[in-house]
Amino acid sequence: MQFRKSWIMALALTSVVALSACGNNGNNTATNNGGNNAAATNTPTESSSGSDLSGSILASGSTALQPLVEQVAESFMDANNGVDIQVQGGGSGTGLTQVAEKQVDIGNSDVFAEEKLKDADAEKAKALVDHQVAVVAIAAVSNPDAGVDSLTKQQLVDIFTGKITNWKDVGGADQAIQIINRPSSSGTRATFENFALGTKTEDLQGSVQEDSSGTVKKMIGETPGAIGYLALSYLDDTVKTLNYDGVEPSVDNVISGKYPVWAYEHMYTNGEPNEIVKAFLDYMLTDEVQNGDVVDLGYIPANQMQVSRDVEGNVTKK
Amino acid sequence: MRVKPKKTRIEKHHIEDFLGRIYMSFCVLLLIVIIVSMVYFVASKGIANFVSGEMKVSDFLFGSKWAPEADTPSYGALPFITGSFLVTLLAALIASPLSICAALFMTEIVPGWGKKLLQPVIELLSGIPSVVYGFVGLSVIVPFLRNTFPGQGIGVAAGALVLSVMILPTITSVAADALASLPQNLKESSFALGATRWQTISRVILPTTLPAIMTGVVLGMARAFGEALAVQMVIGNAPFVPRSLFESASTLTSVITLSMGNTTMGSPQNNALWSMALVLMLMTFIFVLLVRMLERRNKI
Amino acid sequence: MKPRTADKIATTLIVFFALLIVAILVGLLGYILVRGLNHISWDFLTSAPQKIRAGGGVGPQLFNSLYLLVLTLIITVPLGLGAGIYMAEYARPGKITGFIRLIVEVLSSFPSIVVGLFGLLLIVNYFDLGFSLISGAIALTFFNLPLMVRITEQAFRTVPKQQKEAGFALGLSKWKIVTSVLLPVALPTIITGTILSAGRVFGEAAALMFTAGMSSPRLNFSDWNPLHSNSPLNPFRPAETLAVHIWKVNSEGLAPDAMQIAAGASAVLVIMVLLFNLLARYFGRFIYRKLTASKRMN
Numbered sequence: 001m002q003f004r005k006s007w008i009m010a011l012a013l014t015s016v017v018a019l020s021a022c023g024n025n026g027n028n029t030a031t032n033n034g035g036n037n038a039a040a041t042n043t044p045t046e047s048s049s050g051s052d053l054s055g056s057i058l059a060s061g062s063t064a065l066q067p068l069v070e071q072v073a074e075s076f077m078d079a080n081n082g083v084d085i086q087v088q089g090g091g092s093g094t095g096l097t098q099v100a101e102k103q104v105d106i107g108n109s110d111v112f113a114e115e116k117l118k119d120a121d122a123e124k125a126k127a128l129v130d131h132q133v134a135v136v137a138i139a140a141v142s143n144p145d146a147g148v149d150s151l152t153k154q155q156l157v158d159i160f161t162g163k164i165t166n167w168k169d170v171g172g173a174d175q176a177i178q179i180i181n182r183p184s185s186s187g188t189r190a191t192f193e194n195f196a197l198g199t200k201t202e203d204l205q206g207s208v209q210e211d212s213s214g215t216v217k218k219m220i221g222e223t224p225g226a227i228g229y230l231a232l233s234y235l236d237d238t239v240k241t242l243n244y245d246g247v248e249p250s251v252d253n254v255i256s257g258k259y260p261v262w263a264y265e266h267m268y269t270n271g272e273p274n275e276i277v278k279a280f281l282d283y284m285l286t287d288e289v290q291n292g293d294v295v296d297l298g299y300i301p302a303n304q305m306q307v308s309r310d311v312e313g314n315v316t317k318k
Numbered sequence: 319m320r321v322k323p324k325k326t327r328i329e330k331h332h333i334e335d336f337l338g339r340i341y342m343s344f345c346v347l348l349l350i351v352i353i354v355s356m357v358y359f360v361a362s363k364g365i366a367n368f369v370s371g372e373m374k375v376s377d378f379l380f381g382s383k384w385a386p387e388a389d390t391p392s393y394g395a396l397p398f399i400t401g402s403f404l405v406t407l408l409a410a411l412i413a414s415p416l417s418i419c420a421a422l423f424m425t426e427i428v429p430g431w432g433k434k435l436l437q438p439v440i441e442l443l444s445g446i447p448s449v450v451y452g453f454v455g456l457s458v459i460v461p462f463l464r465n466t467f468p469g470q471g472i473g474v475a476a477g478a479l480v481l482s483v484m485i486l487p488t489i490t491s492v493a494a495d496a497l498a499s500l501p502q503n504l505k506e507s508s509f510a511l512g513a514t515r516w517q518t519i520s521r522v523i524l525p526t527t528l529p530a531i532m533t534g535v536v537l538g539m540a541r542a543f544g545e546a547l548a549v550q551m552v553i554g555n556a557p558f559v560p561r562s563l564f565e566s567a568s569t570l571t572s573v574i575t576l577s578m579g580n581t582t583m584g585s586p587q588n589n590a591l592w593s594m595a596l597v598l599m600l601m602t603f604i605f606v607l608l609v610r611m612l613e614r615r616n617k618i
Numbered sequence: 619m620k621p622r623t624a625d626k627i628a629t630t631l632i633v634f635f636a637l638l639i640v641a642i643l644v645g646l647l648g649y650i651l652v653r654g655l656n657h658i659s660w661d662f663l664t665s666a667p668q669k670i671r672a673g674g675g676v677g678p679q680l681f682n683s684l685y686l687l688v689l690t691l692i693i694t695v696p697l698g699l700g701a702g703i704y705m706a707e708y709a710r711p712g713k714i715t716g717f718i719r720l721i722v723e724v725l726s727s728f729p730s731i732v733v734g735l736f737g738l739l740l741i742v743n744y745f746d747l748g749f750s751l752i753s754g755a756i757a758l759t760f761f762n763l764p765l766m767v768r769i770t771e772q773a774f775r776t777v778p779k780q781q782k783e784a785g786f787a788l789g790l791s792k793w794k795i796v797t798s799v800l801l802p803v804a805l806p807t808i809i810t811g812t813i814l815s816a817g818r819v820f821g822e823a824a825a826l827m828f829t830a831g832m833s834s835p836r837l838n839f840s841d842w843n844p845l846h847s848n849s850p851l852n853p854f855r856p857a858e859t860l861a862v863h864i865w866k867v868n869s870e871g872l873a874p875d876a877m878q879i880a881a882g883a884s885a886v887l888v889i890m891v892l893l894f895n896l897l898a899r900y901f902g903r904f905i906y907r908k909l910t911a912s913k914r915m916n
Contacts, residue, residue, distance in 0.1 A: 058748070060749070063579070063832070063870055064870075066832075066833065070833065086833070086855065086856060087833055088748075088749045088831045088832070088833045088856050089579070089831065089832040089833055089866075090579050090749070090831070090832070091578070091579020091580045091581075092579075092580060093578075093579060093580045093581040093582040093583075093585075093588070094579050094582075094583075096582050097582045097583040097584070098743075100582075101583075101743075103743065103746060103748070104748075116581070116582050116585070117582055117585075118585070121582065121584065121585065178470050183555065183573075183576045183577050183580070184384075184385065184386055184387040184577075185386065185387065185576075185577040185580035185581050185587065186580055187580065190387075200387065200388065200389075202385060202388070203384070203385070203556060203557050203558070204556070205556065205558045205561070205565075206556060206558070206560075206561075206565045206566055207556050207566060208470065208472060208554040208555065208556060208566045209554065209555035209556055209557075209566070209568075209576065210555065210869075211576050211577075211580070211869070212868075212869030212870050213869075213870060214867075214868060214869045214870050214876065215551070215868070215869045218456075219470075219472075222461065222464075223464070223470050223471070226470075331791050331794075332791075334791065334793045334794070335791045335792060335793040338792075338793040338796070338797075339708065339793075341700050342700045342701065342703055342704035342708060343704065344700070345696075345697045345698075345699075345700030345701035345704065346700075346701045346704050346705075346718055348697060348701075349701055349718065349721055349722065349725065349763065349764070349767070350718070350721060352725065352760055352763070353721050353724065353725055355740065356725075356728070356732075356733075356736050356760070359736055359739050359740055360732065360735070360736060360739075363739065415635065416635050416638065416639060419631065419632045419634075419635035419636055420635065420636045420639050422632050422636075423632055423633060423635075423636035424636075427629060427632060427633060427636075432636070435640065436636060436639070436640070438895070439639060439640050439643045440639075441814070441895055442643060442647070442891070442892065442895060443639075443642075443643055443646075445814075445817045445818070445821070445891040445892075445894070445895060446646065446821070446888060446891060447820070447821025447822070447823065447861050447887055447888075447891070448821070448823065448824070449821070449823045449861050449862075449864045449865050449868075449884075449887075450650060450821070450864070450884045450887060450888060452865075453864060453868060453880060453881075453884055454646060454649060454650065454884075456868075458649065483642060483646075486639060486642075490639075513621075514621045514622060514624070514625035515625050515628075515629065516621070516624050516625040516627075516628035516629065517621055517624075517625070519628070520628070537727070540727045541727075543729070544727075544728070544729020544730065544731065544732070545729070546729065546730065546731040546824040547823055547824050547865060551868075571729065571731050571824075574731060574735070575731065575824065575827075578735070578828070583743070592735070595731075595732050595735050598729050598731070598732050599728065599732055602724060602727050602728055602729065602732075603724060605727060606720070606723050606724050606727055609723070610720075610723075
């Protein structure tokens with residue numbers, strides 16, 4: 001009996017401890033969990049390393065950029081034992097919101113902050129500092145049975161606005177076109193519409209929308225007559241890559257500026273970055289990373305681009 | 319000296335009782351706090367767009383155009399609302415007969431080993447995670463539908479099929495409980511009158527237990543209405559009211575999972591998604607009220 | 619149609635549909651296991667996932683799922699027991715009790731995505747706990763708690779009235795009766811119910827995507843100090859669970875063997891749920907025997 005009573009008391013105690021723990025975190029957000037996930041703090045950690053840097057970095061945002069940042073973070077942490085970097089997903093919108101609210105140190109985004117933080121939030125976008133770490137190129141792809149190698153800009157526009165509904169109208173097989181699109185909030189879709197179509201498109205009745213590249217690739221590969229678009233890193237034999245206005249979507253063509261459908265991957269900081277974050281972002285732009293992890297993961301190194309582009313989409317030769 | 323030990327005994331007693339009571343009231347209070355804050359936060363986000371004048375309630379509920387990124391954005395949620403209701407109703411239509419048959423099998427036809435066989439099956443089905451259902455739906459049901467019917471396979475039909483398997487256990491277990499609690503003499507008198515088993519089932523058992531079985535159906539529908547990932551993987555997500563069962567459509571849950579991460583907190587589009595979460599929440603209340611009404615009828 | 623023929627047809631139909639459900643389950647399990655089992659190896663269960671190369675495992679995810687489950691149960695069980703006991707033994711029938719019961723019902727039928735969004739808003743952003751294990755555990759508590767309350771209440775109600783009355787006759791306090799007489803008898807049912815609900819927590823994904831996050835930082839499995847950021851036990855680190863990992867690999871996986879990983883992880887998940895089920899049955903019976911010295915559970 002004695003044993004059971006103490007058992008209950010133990011249960012009660014654990015719950016009280018657990019609750020008071022959350023309560024504390026709720027009340028003292030500024031002080032209590034700074035070391036865990038708020039802005040980077042220069043608290044010395046117990047581990048020692050060759051470098052002087054120590055502290056933590058929290059990044060969140062774009063799921064497309066996440067694997068790259070995670071990969072680079074690992075090699076950065078290997079080199080600087082005192083630094084701890086956490087990379088989280090959540091989507092570009094989440095990343096921008098959280099960096100604007102200073103909940104994270106770095107907000108990863110597929111699009112310019114100005115495109116997401118509009119109107120009432122435009123002020124927030126101004127405070128953010130852009131670091132363009134990589135370029136992602138997007139290619140139109142189709143199911144291999146469609147029988148088309150290349151599409152012009154106008155043909156793409158006609159397909160995605162529903163004017164052309166059969167592959168035979170663009171010189172392919174007699175097969176109905178099935179559009180595999182992205183949701184209208186997607187950064188990939190914004191890039192494709194801006195630079196491949198040159199116009200915003202409305203969703204078509206019966207079109208499929210998937211947010212994730214893996215699913216899009218699977219659907220295009222399986223569905224007869226499907227068309228969609230994918231980042232270059234996802235391309236393989238299960239889908240047919242289409243040339244755009246006769247230009248092949250290759251890394252070289254993107255670098256030289258011949259192939260226009262590409263966008264920057266951004267890592268935003270709120271104001272100028274502190275020492276550790278700056279070291280990490282600088283490391284991101286070293287040749288070692290740009291020619292190593294960036295290329296390995298299917299991105300195009302930002303520092304090799306021979307052209308650059310601003311928020312409005314104006315392209316200039318470097 | 320003689321009184322003292324007795325007194326402490328009583329006190330310890332009382333303190334224990336008192337502390338226990340406080341702890342339990344605290345737990346119950348916490349439940350209330352959770353629900354109140356949940357309703358408050360979701361509602362305050364959900365009505366933000368209506369308050370700021372960004373959209374009107376009628377445009378939101380009955381507008382059929384969802385174009386949040388257009389130059390003049392419109393936030394009509396009708397396609398998602400109809401999509402949600404469509405897959406939910408279809409799933410209930412497919413799952414209910416199956417579940418009732420399973421429940422009858424367990425309680426009326428072979429009460430002994432029927433229960434032994436189906437009980438674990440039902441428990442396992444309810445334990446399989448929804449992502450796994452979505453994964454199997456995408457790799458089995460979608461290709462099957464694509465090869466058998468016109469269209470691309472994904473769409474309302476695929477969503478409803480996946481959901482129907484997911485809500486089978488809910489309906490079956492409630493229906494089986496209802497059938498098992500039926501007074502034995504009701505059945506026996508029917509048999510004594512010379513009725514066959516089917517006559518007994520269709521004229522006596524089912525009519526008497528109907529409200530209870532309906533409770534199970536409504537509970538199943540509530541689950542189907544709120545299911546997110548499995549549906550999103552197979553339904554296609556086009557923001558339109560579908561013209562056929564094999565055409566891509568959206569539900570409230572699928573558009574939320576799809577766009578929540580891509581939009582920034584506080585933007586009108588993000589708030590519109592919260593309004594949909596609010597609709598989901600209100601529907602939960604309606605489902606619970608429906609269940610209550612049915613239960614009340616069942617008692618009389 | 620003759621009643622006898624109708625009876626035969628109806629019976630055949632009912633049996634057919636019942637067996638169809640069994641067939642669906644067997645087919646489902648068979649499909650998942652056949653596709654996944656040949657990918658499962660010790661290495662797959664323990665190694666970390668690979669981003670672009672083949673051969674990654676689900677070790678951290680498996681650990682995260684289990685750890686998150688433990689955290690959730692630590693929060694849920696005491697609270698659920700408290701509220702459940704209150705509902706069963708203390709609450710007097712009336713408007714307030716009815717209202718609390720309504721709350722439990724509503725809370726348990728909230729869609730998990732709404733719970734996840736609420737968690738994102740309140741725990742992740744407002745309380746600034748970030749995407750972390752503790753955020754995930756709190757969100758899971760929101761919909762595991764009502765379940766727990768219901769399980770406890772039902773378990774207490776099945777205890778024979780005489781036992782309680784005997785306790786009162788002995789002059790025991792109510793608290794004493796609850797903890798020493800009723801709880802031991804109700805415990806087996808509570809444990810069975812808890813383990814079954816644990817299976818549900820284990821497979822939850824929608825609520826966790828928004829609260830526990832979708833990334834798994836490098837874990838140092840030799841550092842078990844919960845306060846270190848690389849320690850697997852740190853509750854403030856983001857954690858991707860197995861179910862979320864399936865979702866992510868299926869949709870964003872860059873590794874060439876992404877599909878096999880998803881299949882393997884699904885199989886692991888289903889096997890874990892099977893284990894929970896068996897465990898719940900066995901454990902419930904075992905405890906019942908220990909506590910009551912009788913052989914059969916009703």
